[in-house]
Amino acid sequence: MASGSGDRKIPIDPVITPFSIFLWGGRDKFDRRRDIHDALAKNPIFSKTAVVLPSIARKDAWTRAALQARELIRLKLEHGWSHTAFREAIRLTDNMLPVQPQFRIFMSNLDRQMSDEQKALWIPKAERFEIFGSYAQTELGHGSNVRDLETTATFDREHDEFIINSPTLSSTKYWIGTTGVWATHSIVVAKLLIDRKNYGNHLFLTQIRDLDTQRLMPGVEIYELGPKAFQGMLGTDNGAMQFHNVRIPRSQMLARNAQVLSDGTYVEPKNQKHSYGSMVTVRAIMAEITGWDLLKAVAVCYHYTSFRKQFRKDRSRETETTVIDYASVKQRLIPLLAKGTALVLVGQNVTRGYDAYTINNLKTGDFSQLEDFHLQTVGAKVYSTEITSHGVETCRIACGGHGYHALSGFGRMYANAVNAVTYEGDNYVIGQQVPRAIMKHFKNRTEGSLPSLSYLARIRDGSESSSPSIQPEGDWLKPEVQQWALEKRLAHMVSAHIEDTADGRDTSYTCHALTMAHSDFVYWKGFRELLQTLEQERPAYLEQVTSLFHVFALSILHNPHHPSLAQALPLPFAQQRSLRAAHDAAVENLAANHLAGIIEAYGFTEYEMDSALARADKTPYEALFEEGAKRSEMSGNSMSHLWPMMVNTRQMWKRIEGARCQEGNMQAKL
Amino acid sequence: MASGSGDRKIPIDPVITPFSIFLWGGRDKFDRRRDIHDALAKNPIFSKTAVVLPSIARKDAWTRAALQARELIRLKLEHGWSHTAFREAIRLTDNMLPVQPQFRIFMSNLDRQMSDEQKALWIPKAERFEIFGSYAQTELGHGSNVRDLETTATFDREHDEFIINSPTLSSTKYWIGTTGVWATHSIVVAKLLIDRKNYGNHLFLTQIRDLDTQRLMPGVEIYELGPKAFQGMLGTDNGAMQFHNVRIPRSQMLARNAQVLSDGTYVEPKNQKHSYGSMVTVRAIMAEITGWDLLKAVAVCYHYTSFRKQFRKDRSRETETTVIDYASVKQRLIPLLAKGTALVLVGQNVTRGYDAYTINNLKTGDFSQLEDFHLQTVGAKVYSTEITSHGVETCRIACGGHGYHALSGFGRMYANAVNAVTYEGDNYVIGQQVPRAIMKHFKNRTEGSLPSLSYLARIRDGSESSSPSIQPEGDWLKPEVQQWALEKRLAHMVSAHIEDTADGRDTSYTCHALTMAHSDFVYWKGFRELLQTLEQERPAYLEQVTSLFHVFALSILHNPHHPSLAQALPLPFAQQRSLRAAHDAAVENLAANHLAGIIEAYGFTEYEMDSALARADKTPYEALFEEGAKRSEMSGNSMSHLWPMMVNTRQMWKRIEGARCQEGNMQAKL
Structure with a gap:
């Protein structure tokens, strides 16, 4: 051993x-x-x-x-x-x-939606954790459809207050992170009512627990939500929250944009797009970090599959083959390494761009790029969460049976990653915004205003339609050939979408694949541009990054996320064969020449990976035996209080047969 | 409300x-x-x-x-x-x-592998639960590769005993169900050694715990395995088990086939195929029951999505649209209903056939059909577990955010279903047996002997190659058109596989898609034959079953499980369009005319579904609020012991700032 x-x-x-x-x-x-x-x-x-x-x-x-x-x-x-x-x-x-929302959605809303006076009061409190914040949007009855939220905030002119109410069961705020036990203040999304007129959703900073006792404030009814699927998000106390005539001062409506004056006058927001802001921030962060989640799973899978041996590739071999040397493992794992890298590198660009824009926008009030960022982050959120959750689970399964041990860590990784597929907007629902934007700009010929839609012009002028004559293998590495194929696929899907929309079909299902194809292209383009910069700088690791780019580009073409993407690019068999050959060669090349170096460069530590399959001082078998089994809380004598029950159960047949005999005897006597 | x-x-x-x-x-x-x-x-x-x-x-x-x-x-x-x-x-x-293996793998091995004398002694004990049984095959170092298991059973002529040993850490029996706490006897797979000669794996009934005390037997070292991914299989105490010179009488080697005589003579088994038996049994059972797992998830998803309303399809509508009316839900859910039905109906046929065969075979000793059942059950195991695990998770995601609540039940369903993808043989590994059999019989022109490979003859004589001229929509409902397409796809994949094998490529990855395509065809054929029988009987539910068959057939063609299946059937766009139209029409037809009736006929009860989204006397919102939130073990005052800690944490900034001021003052004074 x-x-x-x-x-x-x-x-x-x-x-x-x-x-x-x-x-x-x-x-x-x-x-x-x-x-x-x-x-x-x-x-x-x-x-x-x-x-x-x-x-x-x-x-x-x-x-x-x-x-x-x-x-x-x-x-x-x-x-x-x-x-x-x-x-x-x-x-x-x-x-x-529990404190997770403090500097994500809570603070970003204070920052973006509060007036300067409000900020001066509240931000220091949040920063020094004098208050614990949460964000209460989702209701039992409404998630993505924010417009139909039912919670109300009625202006009471006499007391200069808002009265927050939950008029129905379905208006119960539900899933509210950190609200079940921890939070003292919540930004509540509620319909503003002034003199019975509905002004739509606004944000209200509402105290929900007493600062000195942690008891609920009068009229606030909160329950913790109970367990989550897959034992996910163990550290979050989600809350279900109802308001019964909860009063807050007028000064606690977030007033950077719209305002209510003391006489009840409603001052309209200067800009309608402001409400995008907080979702864009959260999704921009998600786009990058989900990539890291995937890469950690890939690293664990790499460490385990380069340790584990099973069967012999060649029967004459003495020792068994390391499982990562099988195509069945390599072809699942290596494209995920490339995809994770694309998610992180391109995701970082999105966050960087959005951060720069935000700083500028807070000064100038210029919201012109917000739509593009909104579109980019929606696409990135859908794309990155789909690829990551699916990828993490693929890594687990590629590890075979031992991946199912909780200490492999994959279960935890999946539970926490897949959550993002349905939160911050269900992917099938928010994903529809991408095709909607494509349609709008294609129709209006305004794609020039949005960098992420630049390919529409090429589709319109038909320059994608001439098929290049592709030579075996090598040609597929040419960026222009990759671009041709990705654009051809997109062109087909966009045309089909235009046709479906014109026919009045319900496109809510097909939209999803189109969003993925669009994002394939956006990520390909982003990765490509990054590589071009590197090609000028020529760092020592250029070859590794190039290798990752090739695998990424060829895997999204050869092995797309959805079968309909394959159907939309119906290559002749000869081209299919050369694409597959190029893909397999790129995977083999990365595996043979760069894999170990790339994993080493990511260098996830034992602590970061948190998996018995990746310990610095133990083999996976040692860890599974010592940490999994020897330390199990059910090992040794720990269940000995149940032993008499088991012994007794094994003797049950005697009693039952005995009783039956007796009964038989009794009947015989009668 | x-x-x-x-x-x-x-x-x-x-x-x-x-x-x-x-x-x-x-x-x-x-x-x-x-x-x-x-x-x-x-x-x-x-x-x-x-x-x-x-x-x-x-x-x-x-x-x-x-x-x-x-x-x-x-x-x-x-x-x-x-x-x-x-x-x-x-x-x-x-x-x-914990008692789960008793009548599955434990009893089925006693039944198939014990001599009649052994059975007479042991089967009654197992039947009346006088002993608790388990089956110990998998080791830390070896799963599917049974041949390389390391546990040894050395014959000791002098004492007429076998001595069981675990020579290495990697030989630790691992994942052994019910063995961590519960079992008293285990069927141990070990290499038989007689006079240092290795006779390969045999089965040894080994007592591991004392019947009167539940304590471990001398030389037996067992630990419970610890938690599983996703909080799966909560009721199973898996074990890690090592043997240190554990002695069992010679009479406890399972001796229906091979035997060891008291002088150490090894009597060869009459039939080499006997060892298939127990896996075939387990997989045959799995093939059917996984279908039920999928159908339960579909039923929960149906009940929730036909309750939940969100957005308006048509903006002029007063009320929101029930979410099952969106294509995004329908197109995910309804094909799964059809697939679940196919898994169950065809799976039942496999089990029925195998049961009949077994009864016959035990009498006659005729093993001729075993290979076909082996092949059928391997294919069915891979196919059914892939479709079910993926399908259960699709149902959860189609329910949006509330699907992530543990009380939706989907988490439990997935955790328990996906386990089967890597146990009883990792799908990527055991799936290779299907292409291997295809190759063998295609080469030898012996497919006639195996009913599940009958299509190979059609591929060989080229009768699949003539493309029918498909008319819009309607034609895709014709079985001969469906068969043409499925066979064309398979023909392409089989040819590619033959080429790859000839080129010496590692096909362990591509095999998987071929196994799925093969199984698509086998299930399609099985479902079709069943429908033909019904067409003669003309029961009242013929239309519903026909509708399910149409959706099944068109969904495996239009929306195959893997992109490479789409690539292998590169239809011209016109045919693609008509296939999609036929698929969508079949889904719509089922949704509009038969869905409620089919769900009602399956009639899963509240108890069977075990989901807050499907309660008889409560809406999902009521159940999520009352059972999820109000009953949460973290609601109310249950965490009040932590309140002072939280209050204190919110005052921490004062202490830290205070300390800083003091420090500043001290420095000022110096």
Whole structure:
């Protein structure tokens, strides 16, 4: 038995190389990662091995998360961590913490939707955690369809207050993160009513718990939501919340845009697009971080499948074949490495662009690019969450039976990743915005205004239609050939969508594949542009990134996310064959020449991966035996109180047969 | 707020109609279902609402399962339930029970692999639960590759015993169901060694726990395995087991086939195929029951999506649209209803055929059909587990955010269904047996001997190659057109596979899609034959079954399980369009005319579905609020012991700022 993990090098601390700095998004980000990693991995409160979360009661798992939240608050306040660092530290704990919304959706709403006076009062309170914030939008009866939310905020002129109410069961705020136990203040989305007139949804900062006692405020009825599917999101206390004539001062309606004056006059917002803002922020963050989720799963799968041996490829071989050398593993795993890389690299670009825009926009009030960012982040959210959740589960399955052990970590990763497919907008619902925008701009010939739709012009002028004569294998690596194929596929799908819409068909199903195809193109383009920049700089890792790009580009063509994407690009068999050959060659090339180097450059640590299949000082078998089995809370004598019951059960037949005999005897006597 | 569930009729007890008897596989099966349902749904020990399993510690959830196992044993012994009824009752509990292997893999091995003398001794013990059985094959280091298992059973002539040993860490028996706490006897797969000669794997009935105390037997080292991914299989105590010179009498080697005489003479088995047997049995059972898992998920999704309203299809409408009326829901859900039906109906045929064969084979010793059943059940296992696991998760996602609540039940369903993708043989590994058989019989022109490969002859004589001129929509409903398309697709994939094999390529990845395409055809053919029988009998439900068949056939063509299946059937756009139109029309027709009737005929009860989204007396919103939130173990004052910690955390900034000021003052003074 191997006593160590051989040449599978699994770092304890982040390892720094120029390539890893590039992949992690630059020196600043890399250093932040290292600092956070240091602070958490070496602090026993954040230990990932001290407690086996999937074994304990949910309440106990949440308690642990609440104590971690407290410790993280201490760290932030004492060391002056940035909001970003705080957010990233929460992610590193993996199971979410109750304080998670504080610097995501809570703060971003205060920031974007409050007037300057309001900000001066509330932001310091939020920043120093004097209040714990949440964001209450979703109701039992309405998710994506925000317009039909039922909660009301009625203006009471006499007391200069709003009265918040939940008029129906279906208006119960539901799924509200951190609200079940933790939060003291919630930004409540409610219909503004003044003199019975409905002014639509506005945001109201509502105190829900007493700051000194944590008891519910009068009229606020809250329940924690109960467990989530797959044991997901253990650290979040979601809430179900109803309001019964809850009064808040007029000054707590978020008033950067619309306002209500003391006499009840409604002052309209200058800009209608402002409401996009907070969703765009959250989705921009999601676009990048889901890529990291996928890459961690890929890394665990890599470490395990390059350890595990099974069968012999060639029967004459003495030793068994390492499973990563089988096409069945390689062809599942390596495209996911390339896709994860694309999600992260292109996702970082989106976040960077949006951050720059935001800073500028807060100064100038110029919202002109917001629609493009909205579109980009919707597409990115749908694309990245689909690929990641599906990819994480593919990694687990590629590890075979042992992937099903909770300590492999894949279950936790999937539970937390797949959640994003239906939250912050169900993918099938929000995904419809992409085709809608495509249609609008195609019709109006306005795609020039939106960088992410630039390909529409090429579709319109028909330049995509001339089929290049593709030579075996090599040609598929040419970007112009890839672009031709991606545009041809999109052109076909867009035309079909135009036709369907004209025919009055319900396109809510087919939209999804179109959104994926659109995003394939957007990500391909983003990755390609990034590679072009690198080609000029010629860093030492150019070859690795090029190899990742090839696998990404060819996998979205050869093995698209949905069968209808394959149907939309019906290549002649000869071209299909050459595409497949090019794809397989790109996968083989990456596997043979760059895989180990790329995994090393990402350098996920033992702490980051949190998997028994990837321990620095133990093989997966040692870890599965020692951590999985020997430490099981049901091992040894721990269930011995049930032993007499089992022994007794095995003797039950005697009693039952005995009783039957007796009965028989009795009947015989009668 | 609606106080009831309107026209969503969710039964408390199984409802009987001719259609439901047909779907459930005949009167006997239906009656058994009803009896078991009665026994469990009305017995508080089996209540599914008394305890929220995903909230409690795993140990407590298992304890509950152990007590249920005891009660089920009592029911079986007292009421003389059949083994099948017992097995089905375990399934109805949903989370598996420790006693689960008793009448599946344990008994089926005693039955098939023991000599008559051995059976006379052991089967009564197993039947009356005097011993608790398990089956120990998988090791830490080997799953599908049974040949390389490392556990040894060395014959000791002097004592007429075998000595069982685990020579390495990787030889630890791992994942062994029911072995962590419960089992007293295990059928151990080990290499037989006689005078240092290795005779390969044989089965050894080994006592692992004392019958009177439940303590481990000398030399047996067992640990329970720890939690599983997604909180799956809560009722199973899997074990990790090592043997250190464990002695068993020679009479406990299972000796129906091979035998060891007291002088150490090895008597060869008459038939080499005998070892297939137990896997074939288990997989045959799996093929049918996974279909039921899918159908239950479909039913829950149906009940929820026909209650939930969101947005308006037509903006002028007053009320919102029921979400099942959107193509995005319909096109995901209805093909799954058809696929689930195909899995069950065709799966029942496989089990029936195999059962008949087994009875006959035990008498005659004729193994000639075993290869075909092996092939059928491998294909069915891969096909049914892939479609079911993917389908259950699709149902959850189609329910949007509320599907992520643990009480929706989808999480539990997925956790338990997806397990089957990697157990009893990893799908990517065992799936390779199908293409291997195709190749062998295609080369040898022996497909005539295997009914499930009959299509190879048509491929060989080229009769599939002439393309029919397909008329819009209607023609795709013709079975001969469907068969043409399925065979054309298969022909292309088989040819590619032949070419790849000839080129020495590693086909372990592409095999999987070929297995799915092969199974598409096998299930299509099976469903079609069944429909032909019905067409002669003309029952009242013929139209419904026909509608299900159309959706099944067109969905496997239009929306295949893997993109490469779409590539292998590159239809001209006109044919693609007509296929899609036919598919959509079939889905619409089923949705509009038969959906409610089919769901009613399946008639899953509230107890069977076990979902807050499908309660007989509550709407999903009422159930999510009352059962999910109001009953949450973290609601109310249950976390009040943590309130002072939270209050204190919100005041932390004062202390830290205070300390900083003091420090500043100190420095100023210095």
